[in-house]
Structure formats: structure tokens, C-alpha cells
Amino acid sequence: MDTQNRNTDDECDSGANLRASSYYVLRASHRCAQCGASTPVFALAVPPDHESTEGDLELDEDGDCTGLDPGAFHQWLFSPAQWQRIEGPALLSQVGILSAPVMRTLHALAPTVRQNPERNGQWTNFCAHCGTAVWEGALYPTPGQPFCPKDDAAAAQIGVQAVEEPLAAFTAMCWTDGYRNKWPLFKRLGVACSKTD
Numbered sequence: 001m002d003t004q005n006r007n008t009d010d011e012c013d014s015g016a017n018l019r020a021s022s023y024y025v026l027r028a029s030h031r032c033a034q035c036g037a038s039t040p041v042f043a044l045a046v047p048p049d050h051e052s053t054e055g056d057l058e059l060d061e062d063g064d065c066t067g068l069d070p071g072a073f074h075q076w077l078f079s080p081a082q083w084q085r086i087e088g089p090a091l092l093s094q095v096g097i098l099s100a101p102v103m104r105t106l107h108a109l110a111p112t113v114r115q116n117p118e119r120n121g122q123w124t125n126f127c128a129h130c131g132t133a134v135w136e137g138a139l140y141p142t143p144g145q146p147f148c149p150k151d152d153a154a155a156a157q158i159g160v161q162a163v164e165e166p167l168a169a170f171t172a173m174c175w176t177d178g179y180r181n182k183w184p185l186f187k188r189l190g191v192a193c194s195k196t197d
């Protein structure tokens with residue numbers, strides 16, 4: 001893969017709300033609710049010191065928008081991006097836009113992930129056996145799910161591929177280290193979370 005495209009994906013950056021100098025492709029196993037077979041599932045994560053735009057949408061634990069008022073949303077949507085550095089890692093969810101190099105990498109590493117036209121093009125896992133879309137609610141939010149390991153032993157089951165290339169994405173939600181139940185996952189990425197509260 002050539003290295004000349006680092007600065008040529010500005011058109012993608014314009015729609016992005018998250019960017020990082022490197023990222024992770026995570027791989028786990030999931031039993032398809034439709035056909036019952038075990039299928040690989042994938043997720044994207046970014047390391048500490050990634051960047052995000054201000055005006056994060058507030059989402060509840062189920063990933064539903066809790067209702068930013070329309071005026072504030074409009075202002076956020078059309079204001080110039082204000083990038084801020086985020087000290088912790090993040091697990092990306094409800095990804096709508098990916099920069100072209102990331103799309104190519106994902107195509108190679110995660111062949112069962114593609115854009116879902118029934119979800120406004122959201123990047124989605126599909127069952128390798130029956131082709132049914134796998135709902136993110138079955139993968140991310142609840143301890144014991146594929147990308148919410150309960151402990152180190154469960155986290156060790158997750159495959160981690162570090163990709164040393166920049167990522168730009170638009171995500172409707174990020175699971176940050178503010179979610180304590182993601183700490184075993186982030187520890188798997190080599191990030192110790194130990195906030196005192």
C-alpha cells in the first residue's frame with residue numbers, strides 16, 4: 001500500500017468527527033441470532049490521544065440518542081470542526097463515514113463488515129453464514145458480549161490488529177473509558193484505566 005495518501009483524504013476529513021494517527025481492528029466471535037452459527041465480528045478502536053470534535057452527542061447505554069435539541073444539533077452540524085485531544089482510548093460505534101485508506105484496510109481484515117443500506121450506510125457486521133446484519137446492541141453495550149469482555153480472560157479472546165495508519169471517521173457514538181465496563185477491553189489494547197471516582 002502506498003504512503004502518499006496520508007494528506008489526500010481531506011474530503012473525508014470534512015465529514016469526520018474523530019481522527020487518530022493509528023487504530024485497532026478488533027475481532028471476536030458471535031453466535032448469529034438468525035441462523036445460530038458462530039460468525040466473526042469486527043470493531044474499530046482508537047488509542048489514547050486521538051482527536052474528536054466538540055459537541056459530542058449524548059447517548060445512553062443502549063446507544064440511543066437521548067435527544068439533543070434540534071437547534072443545538074444544527075449548530076453543531078454546521079459549525080467548523082473544533083478538534084480536541086482525547087486522553088483515553090475509544091471503541092467506535094455506529095460508524096457512518098470512514099476515510100478511504102481505512103475502508104481498504106477494513107475490507108482486507110474484516111471482509112464481513114460492509115455498509116448497510118438499511119441503516120443509512122452505517123458500517124455493519126454481517127453473518128458469514130446467512131448474511132444477516134448483526135445488531136451492535138448484541139456486540140457492544142453489555143458485559144459478556146463480544147466487545148464488552150467481563151475480565152482479562154474474556155478480553156484475551158479478542159483478536160487485536162494494530163494498524164499504523166491514520167483514521168478519520170464519523171461515528172454517532174464512542175465508548176470511552178468513561179464506561180467502566182469497557183476497561184477490560186481497553187486493557188487488552190494496552191491501556192490501563194484507573195480513574196478514581
Ligand SMILES: [Zn+2]
Pocket residue numbers: 032033034035036037127128129130131132
Ligand atoms: Zn447467520
